Amino acid sequence: MESRPKKKRANLRDVAKVAGVSVATVSRVLNSPKAVSEETRLRVEEVIDMLHFVPSAAARAINSGRTRVIGALVPTLDNAIFSRFLAALEKHLAMHGLSLVVATTSNDPEIETEKARGLVDIGVEALIVSGITHSPEFDKLMEQTRLPVIATSYFEENYHLPTVGYDNASASRIALDFLLASGHQKIAVVHGPVKNNDRTQARLSGLKAAKLAHSLQMFETDISIQGGSTAIQNLLRTKTTFTAILCFSDVLAMGVLFELQRQQINVPEEVSLIGIDDLPSSPYTFPAITTVHLPVARMGEVAAKSIVRWLDSQTVPDPYLLPAELIVRHSTRKLE
Amino acid sequence: MESRPKKKRANLRDVAKVAGVSVATVSRVLNSPKAVSEETRLRVEEVIDMLHFVPSAAARAINSGRTRVIGALVPTLDNAIFSRFLAALEKHLAMHGLSLVVATTSNDPEIETEKARGLVDIGVEALIVSGITHSPEFDKLMEQTRLPVIATSYFEENYHLPTVGYDNASASRIALDFLLASGHQKIAVVHGPVKNNDRTQARLSGLKAAKLAHSLQMFETDISIQGGSTAIQNLLRTKTTFTAILCFSDVLAMGVLFELQRQQINVPEEVSLIGIDDLPSSPYTFPAITTVHLPVARMGEVAAKSIVRWLDSQTVPDPYLLPAELIVRHSTRKLE
DNA sequence: TTGACAGATGTAACTAGTTACATCAAGCTG
DNA sequence: CAGCTTGATGTAACTAGTTACATCTGTCAA
Known part of the structure; x- marks a missing residue:
């Protein structure tokens, strides 16, 4: 019914033709409007609107080399x-x-x-x-x-x-040192998967020096609230005693905290808990989580x-x- | 020192020239390798590697019209x-x-x-x-x-x-109906900003019918753990009684839960708490949050x-x- | 009146790919 | 051995912009 059977997207040439100007002028209207006379600019802009012309990002990128x-x-x-x-x-x-x-x-x-x-x-x-x-x-x-x-x-x-x-090594070291300085000796460490994860590996290496002198027990789990939760279930099953838990991330610490609450273990009265990350939610949990802030x-x-x-x-x-x-x-x- | 002073990124033509073939052949090696003889293909691929040739996404997009x-x-x-x-x-x-x-x-x-x-x-x-x-x-x-x-x-x-x-209207309605069916009459509703937020507006409209028959008190706050926390502080300051809190999002519910714990108000013994969203963390909080799951x-x-x-x-x-x-x-x- | 210069605009050659069509050789069939 | 098909390759015209350079008009000073 329309005069144009194939109505593709309009391009620069279409606009130029309809407006009765050259492609260069249309391009100028787009990129340096002050280089075009007021009158021409308005006419071209009208046609651009009329034809729903939207410049192709790809064509622009090909010239500028920038996407x-x-x-x-x-x-x-x-x-x-x-x-x-x-x-x-x-x-x-x-x-x-x-x-x-x-x-x-x-x-x-x-x-x-x-x-x-x-x-x-x-x-x-x-x-x-x-x-x-x-x-x-x-x-x-x-x-x-x-x-x-x-x-x-x-x-x-x-x-x-x-x-x-x-x-990362010093982040975990800071957390551990704080626990040690607070008199904790038996510490459980909850961390994420070691494989392919250099952040976890580095945080583990930060504890290496202290590992010899103190009793550190490691628990690997998924980095999620659920992961923290299951780590504590595993930890309690071992029947080992501990006075503090160091989590390599606050997500884990939250999971740990919830599970301890569920098990009626008081934080910090019975167990101290420290995390790493400092999530936006960390100051608002109950009790608010002590952590190592990473910006x-x-x-x-x-x-x-x-x-x-x-x-x-x-x-x-x-x-x-x-x-x-x-x-x-x-x-x-x-x-x- | 090198023969070519200006060493830009290699393009199809460069590869074609060095490999001694036409641009079409190089393009074929890239897009339909089976249309090119084994021998030619290997030679072209070698040159591609040698010149660190990476086809330009923009040029491809300009032809296919797809980014x-x-x-x-x-x-x-x-x-x-x-x-x-x-x-x-x-x-x-x-x-x-x-x-x-x-x-x-x-x-x-x-x-x-x-x-x-x-x-x-x-x-x-x-x-x-x-x-x-x-x-x-x-x-x-x-x-x-x-x-x-x-x-x-x-x-x-x-x-x-x-x-x-x-x-969204029925999501909040589901939550409210559950509280009503559980015998709650005095309910505090904690929701996010109304302005420009049709989700919040729809959830509010879901409560409209019940609002007349029951005592619903609304508290607007930021959608964050902190927001939930401050909403409860405001709520307690009003000294109104309530037996349940309905939060329009689980993030708010978590903030509310933490603040209630801080205020020594037991959930669910003293106050029931329901959210909307069902975050991955919601099943693991203590107590686990009742909520309306949104997929x-x-x-x-x-x-x-x-x-x-x-x-x-x-x-x-x-x-x-x-x-x-x-x-x-x-x-x-x-x-x- | 002429030359210089600014302002506006157009022509055509770029950018880097894809692809329709043409070409050519080799293999197979009648 | 002509005729057809198939496979491999090349030529050149596309895609949709930008931009260097050319051209034209008009103003102003010498």
């Missing part, structure tokens, strides 16, 4: 620590006109490599990854594409990629700014160490 | 309900070779519009938004671009965009599949109603 998209690879979105990080990252990238593509890896280097390939395929300008454990194929891909990559959640001065993160929001900000600088001025950023800080709340107490 | 990127606009990443949704969405989009760009709106229609414009600019093929409250500019943008858009977290048969979500992971899956079908076969999906289901746990009790 304005950054990719982030995180283990999961189901832990508040990563979603907070991404929230900060997204916010600060958006300030610089960059968008964030998120892909999850389930802590599996193979999935990570596959997803990284997918991100390269859609044309991300840079990549942000978690930790420094990656597959050889991943490293090869990064080398081939020469894409800016930043590793987060982990500080390592001499890693071949710039890192933005905290000293993830700051990490997102620093990562975003490093990427922006890298892209703008080809400067490979220096590794950035974020401070880990003890926050004493009410889930721990001094032993007499 | 393989989907945009999602969510209020925040700081609430587990949205990160779970995004996790499921990302997973199911990835299964179909689609990537997910995430942008946060802080529940502000203006920010949403701005971010939507950004997503259109980078060339997303479709958009997934939360709720049905959007600015006129947003609607205009969507109309102009004719982009597939799905509204989530909200079911509304007659909305101009397809919706995938639950009946967010399913929502992510359905949204992803709807988008895929829409893009593949131009079929605008039908609105999809997800069931809300009461999960009775241990934070509620029957009044004699």
Whole structure:
């Protein structure tokens, strides 16, 4: 019924034709409107509106060589620590006109490599990854594409990629030292999977020195509320005595806390509990969880700014160490 | 020192030249390797490796008209309900070779519009938004671009965009009915901001009928653990009596639970507590929170599949109603 | 009156891929 | 041995923008 049988999306040439100007003029209306006379500009804008013209991002990208998209690879979105990080990252990238593509890896280097390939395929300008454990194929891909990559959640001065993160070993050390200084000797340690997880590994290594002198019992479990819960069930089954529990993440600590409440074990009267991360919810649990604060929001900000600088001025950023800080709340107490 | 002073990224033509074949052949090696002789293929692949050639996503997109990127606009990443949704969405989009760009709106229609414009600019093929409250500019943008858009977290048969979500009014009604059936008459309702939030508004409307017959006291607060905590502080200050608290989200319920514990008010002995959402942590709190389960992971899956079908076969999906289901746990009790 | 210059606009060549069509050789059939 | 088919490859025209350079008009000063 219409005059045009094939009504595809309008492009620059269509607009130019209808407005009776050249493609260059339409392009100018879009990109440097002051270079076009008022009259022409208004006419072109009218046609743009009329034809529902929306410039093709791909065509623009092919010329500028910029897609304005950054990719982030995180283990999961189901832990508040990563979603907070991404929230900060997204916010600060958006300030610089960059968008964030998120892909999850389930802590599996193979999935990570596959997803990284997918991100390269859609044309991300840079990549942000978690930790420094990656597959050889991943490293090869990064080398081939020469894409800016930043590793987060982990500080390592001499890693071949710039890192933005905290000293995981010292974070767990801070927590342990606080428990030891409070007179605790028999301590249960609840941590996430060790395999493929350099953050957990580093936190474990932070305890190594103390392990010889003191009684530390390790419990590996999933990083989730449920994981904390089952770890305590396992712990109680061993019938070993302990006066404090050190959790490698506040998510675990919350699970542990709930399970202790269920078992009628008082925190901190009977058992002291300390976590690592400091989630937004941690100050509000009852009792409020003592923890080691890791500035993830700051990490997102620093990562975003490093990427922006890298892209703008080809400067490979220096590794950035974020401070880990003890926050004493009410889930721990001094032993007499 | 090198022969080539300007060493840009290699492109198809460079590879073709070095390998001594035509651009078409290189393109074939990339896209339909079986159409090329073994010998030629190997030679070309060698050159690709040698020159670190990575095909330009933009150039591919310009031809196929597909960027393989989907945009999602969510209020925040700081609430587990949205990160779970995004996790499921990302997973199911990835299964179909689609990537997910995430942008946060802080529940502000203006920010949403701005971010939507950004997503259109980078060339997303479709958009997934939360709720049905959007600015006129947003609607205009969507109309102009004719982009597939799905509204989530909200079911509304007659909305101009397809919706995938639950009946928020009936979710709150389910929770309230359960409290009423358990003999509760004096009920405090803790909910998030009403402004610009159709989910909250719908949940409030679900209580309207009962509001006349029963004593419902409303408390508006931020959707966070802290928000739940302060709501209870405000509630206690009013000195009104109540036997149950209905929270419009489990995040609020957790904050409420912690604060009640701090105030030495027993749940469920003294006060019954019910939430809506059913977070992964909800079964593990002490006591485990009774709640109305909203299948967010399913929502992510359905949204992803709807988008895929829409893009593949131009079929605008039908609105999809997800069931809300009461999960009775241990934070509620029957009044004699 | 001429030259210089600014302002507005157009032409065409770029960007980096895909792909329809043409070409050519080799193998098979009648 | 002509004629047909198949397989492998190349040429060139697309995709949708940007932009260097050319052109044209008009104003102003010399």
